[in-house]
Amino acid sequence: MKIGSKLYMALVFLLLYSPIVVLIVFSFNSSNSMAVFEGFSLKWYKELFNNDAAISALLNSLILAFSSAIISTILGTVAAVGIHKMRSKYVKSVVMNVTNIPMMNPDIVTGISMMLLFALCGTLIGFGILGFWTLLIAHITFNIPYVILSVMPKLKQMDPRLPEAAMDLGCTPLQAFFKVEFHEILPGIFSGLLMAFTLSLDDFVISYFCAGNTFQTLPIFIYSQTKKRVTPDMNALCAIIFITILVLLLVRNFATDRQLGKNSRRKARN
Numbered sequence: 001m002k003i004g005s006k007l008y009m010a011l012v013f014l015l016l017y018s019p020i021v022v023l024i025v026f027s028f029n030s031s032n033s034m035a036v037f038e039g040f041s042l043k044w045y046k047e048l049f050n051n052d053a054a055i056s057a058l059l060n061s062l063i064l065a066f067s068s069a070i071i072s073t074i075l076g077t078v079a080a081v082g083i084h085k086m087r088s089k090y091v092k093s094v095v096m097n098v099t100n101i102p103m104m105n106p107d108i109v110t111g112i113s114m115m116l117l118f119a120l121c122g123t124l125i126g127f128g129i130l131g132f133w134t135l136l137i138a139h140i141t142f143n144i145p146y147v148i149l150s151v152m153p154k155l156k157q158m159d160p161r162l163p164e165a166a167m168d169l170g171c172t173p174l175q176a177f178f179k180v181e182f183h184e185i186l187p188g189i190f191s192g193l194l195m196a197f198t199l200s201l202d203d204f205v206i207s208y209f210c211a212g213n214t215f216q217t218l219p220i221f222i223y224s225q226t227k228k229r230v231t232p233d234m235n236a237l238c239a240i241i242f243i244t245i246l247v248l249l250l251v252r253n254f255a256t257d258r259q260l261g262k263n264s265r266r267k268a269r270n
Contacts, residue, residue, distance in 0.1 A: 020242060027235035034232065048233040057221035058237065061201055064132070064217060068139035069197035075140070076147025076196075077189055081177070083148070084155040099145045111209035114138045118210065130212025138210040139203065143196035150192030154185040187255070194252050198245060 026034060030041035048054060083099075086092040102110065118134045158181065166176035182189075204219035211220060222234055 023235050024239045027239040029232060032232050044232045044236040048236045051233055054221060054237060057216050057218045060216060061218040064135060064139060065197050065200040068136055068143055068200045069193050072140045072143035072196045073147050073189060073193040076144045076192055077151050080148045080151035080155060084152065099148055102142050102145050107205035110142060111206040115209040130210060131214040135207060135210050135215060138206050139200045142206060143199060146195050146199065147192035150195060151185055151188040154188035158184040190252060194248055
């Protein structure tokens with residue numbers, strides 16, 4: 001049974017990561033072939049940094065991802081704390097169900113509905129240009145539920161007596177949050193931030209409907225390349241993005257493990 005489960009997991013990982021491995025390997029191909037590896041070269045990485053359109057789209061995506069991740073993390077953390085402190089279980093259940101809807105809703109439905117909303121707002125108030133700001137609002141909207149779901153488990157794991165003890169010692173509720181609660185839920189906040197950044201950087205469907213013609217993200221740029229032929233420098237770009245996300249995940253896991261170790265040692269001393 002153990003051998004079968006290990007083989008199953010190996011097959012799953014093979015199907016998940018073999019395309020990425022192939023992409024990374026062919027990003028070092030000396031020719032422009034996508035099927036035959038003719039030799040090791042950094043040619044396509046040099047071509048990538050000479051591709052002004054690709055670099056511009058990458059910078060647009062990074063600016064959008066950082067902005068939406070930070071704003072949605074702040075709003076999502078505040079929302080999670082508010083939901084956690086609700087006394088009515090019925091109201092809390094309703095709010096959590098409403099929070100889950102954007103994650104279960106198909107991206108194409110969200111994208112079209114957001115586009116229609118922006119078009120309506122443009123008709124009513126004269127703001128009819130789709131671009132960075134409409135895209136930022138759309139990304140914040142679909143990122144907030146993921147941040148809430150990342151922070152909520154940490155709030156449930158936290159000892160509720162900690163903020164009460166801080167307030168008994170003279171802290172205001174706001175001071176108690178930043179001096180006690182914030183440090184306890186920090187791993188969840190960081191996890192939500194990283195997830196929001198990754199989802200924003202990766203999003204295509206919603207961005208396609210809300211970006212307009214004045215702002216182009218990296219996924220939209222790569223999609224426009226498929227109408228001709230995807231050049232191998234896109235392999236190099238995707239390889240850089242994958243390695244960056246992998247490093248961020250390793251840092252996040254290391255920070256989480258370190259925080260858990262500190263908490264366990266603190267509890268052992270107490």
